[in-house]
Amino acid sequence: MADTPLNQRVLREHVASVYFNYNATFLARVVFVLVLGAFMYLQLGDPMVLPFVVLHLTLYLCMYFTPRWNPSVPAADSAWWARRITRIVTLLGFADALAPWIFVPAGNLPVTAALMVVMMGNCARAVQSLRPLKAALFGHTLPMMGGLIVALAWQCDSIHLFLAAFASIYLFLMLRVGVQEHRLLADSLVLRFEKEALAVRLEEQIAATERASQEKTRFLASASHDLRQPLHAIALFGAALENELRGRPEEVNAQRLMRAVNALGASLDIMLDISRLDAGVVTPVLQAVQLDALFLPLNHTFSAQAEQKQLQLRVRASGLWVRSDPQLLHRMLSNLLDNALKYTARGGVTVTARERGEFVWIEVRDTGIGIAPEQSSRIFEEFYQIDNPGRDRSRGLGIGLSIVQRLSQLLGHPVQMHSRLGRGTHFRVVLPAVAPKAGALAGHFPPDAAAPRQEKRPGRAAPALPARVLLLDDESEIREAMTGLLRSHSIDALAVADEAAAAAALQQASREGRAFDLLMCDYRLADGVDGLDVGLRLSGRGQGGPATPLLLITGETSPDRLQRVRESGVPVLFKPVATDSLFRMMVTAASSERRRI
Structure with a gap:
């Protein structure tokens, strides 16, 4: 039809x-x-x-x-x-x-x-x-x-002639009314069918947009996974090399290598943030948050960046409290502040909070390049950057404001933007105000799992690290790099390529009375085998007996797989893995499983 x-x-x-x-x-x-x-x-x-x-x-x-x-x-x-x-x-x-x-x-x-x-x-x-x-x-x-x-x-006769004239006038009027109603009816049907056609085209456009978004998400997830695999191996080899060269002149080159690896890992982590938000695996925990305690780490984090560019950074305390998720709100403001500093060459950036009735406005103002009116509707698009045709990496990937928009929708905190070209930009986040509450969060902001990667020098293995570790990964380079890193920290590590070899290793260790303290498993194994299912079977979870602690390592960023990992409750690390994060999660995974037993 x-x-x-x-x-x-x-x-x-x-x-x-x-x-x-x-x-x-x-x-x-x-x-x-x-x-x-x-x-x-x-x-x-x-x-x-x-x-x-x-x-x-x-x-x-x-x-x-x-x-x-x-x-x-x-x-x-x-x-x-x-x-x-x-x-x-x-x-x-x-x-x-x-x-x-x-x-x-x-x-x-x-x-x-x-x-x-x-x-x-x-x-x-x-x-x-x-x-x-x-x-x-x-x-x-x-x-x-x-x-x-x-x-x-x-x-x-006169009476009948009068009646004939009256009937003629009546016929004329009725036909005129009929013609007018015919036109109105035809026009209404034309409008109806045109609206239906527009609705069909709109649905097709929406479906095409959704398909394009899904294809983009799949492409990013696939590309991110394929990039994370070799980068993960490089990070592991580099960490082992840095540990071996510690105290020697060549240590400087190893540190430079790790800084470059961490920078590339940070870019991949930003794409992971988008996938995590699209997958719905980020669940906000709303509570009373003191803004002074939120502003303090922001000031500490970005003061060095402002000083390096000779900019004034003013983060003004307020004494106000809001209802939000402290980690996600911290990420929103960090992205806004980082974006303001990147696009400001002189002057400075100001972060303030003021009460407006039942709401609190957090405002980030800069004296940067500003945004042209025709570009203001695109700044929240992924990978869109203003005045960066050469894709200068120092200005990021163009995803920061896209993450801000997603967090704004997730938390229910509207973000407003006003800008004048050449005069600067003003972002406003509107939050619900709350009265101060005893015991509410006042100053502790641990690193967000989705926050950008920080460059840290790997420390020595903590005493609580697992003594024996079994690694299941189908890529030989990663097996070699991981076992080298773990052994350099006095951890007895065995790496296998498939489920059968892992099962045999677990059985032999059980017979010898030298059980593994931790099973580390890649999510995507050879021939499309699901590493999560394999890891759950090998670890013995839900089978009544003692379970081997399980840690999942993955380069996957597709929303559906992230959601599945989250629902499984298995601890997970995303490639490339920083050494300190690896050791910290190894301790956490092993100790949590022991507590469950």
Whole structure:
């Protein structure tokens, strides 16, 4: 139906309306013509009444019982059905035109008046029911009312001439009303079908946009995974090398290598943040937050960056409290502040908070390059950057404000932006104000799991590190790099490539009484094997006996897989893994499993 020309769709609706009206009033028409015939026969006693009634009943039955309109009729056949109903109602019009010649005797004004009322009423009904088809409207009313007008004028006396003139004026007005209503009905149908077509196109565009977004997410996830794999191996080899060169002149080169690895890892982590937010795996924990305690770490974090660019950074304490998730709010403000410092060459950046009724406005103002009005609607798009055609990496990837927008929607904190080109930009975050509460968060902001990677020098292995570790990974480079790193920190590490080898290693360790303290498993194994399922089977979780602690390591960033990992409850690290994060999570995974046992 959507491919049918608009004029055919309009005609089909018109035809359907006319047939519906006539079929719905079929019984009433039959009764009416029988009553009218009986009345006229009693009044006049004219035997011509019987042929009149038979003629009308025949036409009614032909229209009702010959091929009938139904909703399955193709729109292309509507013209044929329109011509059919037009011919039938035209014949009915000529049949009605016989009435005044049969039922209007000379000098009988009461019967004449009664017949005029009936025929004028029939004309009004025809306008109401036949207005969708203008040809049918004229084909029925003109013969019917024309017969009445000519029959009245045929009497040649003043009263009948007056009645003929009155009937003529009435016919003109009724046809004018019918034509106007026909146009209104046609226009309304055209608008309806155009809106339906627009709605269909809009749905198609939305579906195409969603498909493009999903394809982009899959592409980023795949590209991120493929980049994380070798980078993970480089990070592990580099960490082992840095540990071996500690205290030697070559340590400087190892540190430079790790800084470059950490910088690339930070870029991949930002893309991971987008995937985590799109996957819905980030769940806000709303609580009362003291803004002074939030602003303090912001000032410490970005003061060095501001000093390096010779900018003034003012983070003003307020004493206000808001209801939010402290980690996610900290991330929002960090991205806004980082973006302001990147695009400000002179002057400074100010962060303030002020109370406005039931809300608190946190405002980040800068004296940077500003944003042109035509670009203001695009700044929250992923990878969009203003005045960075060379993709200078020092200005980031263009994802920071996109993360801000997603966090804003997740937390329910609207973000407003005002900017003047060359004068600076002003971002405002609107949060609900709350009264200070005893025991509420006042100053502790541990690192967010989704926060940018920090460059830290790996320290020595903590005493609580697991003594024996089994690594399951299908890539030989990663197995070699991980075992080298763990052994350099006095950890007995065994690496295998598949589930069968891992199961054999676990059984042998159990027989020797030297069980593994931790099982580390890659999420994506060879031939598409699901590492999470394999790890759960090997660790023995939910099987009644003691379970081997499980730690999942993955380069996956696709939203559906992130959601699955989150629902499993298994601790997870994302590649490339920093050494300190690796050791910290190893201790956490092993100790949490022991507590569960």
